[in-house]
Amino acid sequence: MIRKRDINDWLLWLMVFRIFVDSYGWKSLLLYLVGAVALCVATKVIDEKIGVKK
Numbered sequence: 001m002i003r004k005r006d007i008n009d010w011l012l013w014l015m016v017f018r019i020f021v022d023s024y025g026w027k028s029l030l031l032y033l034v035g036a037v038a039l040c041v042a043t044k045v046i047d048e049k050i051g052v053k054k
Helices: 004-024 026-050
Strands: none
Touching: 004 026
16 A cells, blocks of 8 residues: 555655756756766675675
């Protein structure tokens, strides 16, 4: 069962997404998404090398 808060969170993120795309365009959005994925992968690799367990 989906809580009302979950639906409101998704609506909020969709509104932010729409404002960002209207202001900056698709190319900027893709650049930021690629950067976020690269940072996520780098963080996982560093955590594995250091031996941090979550």
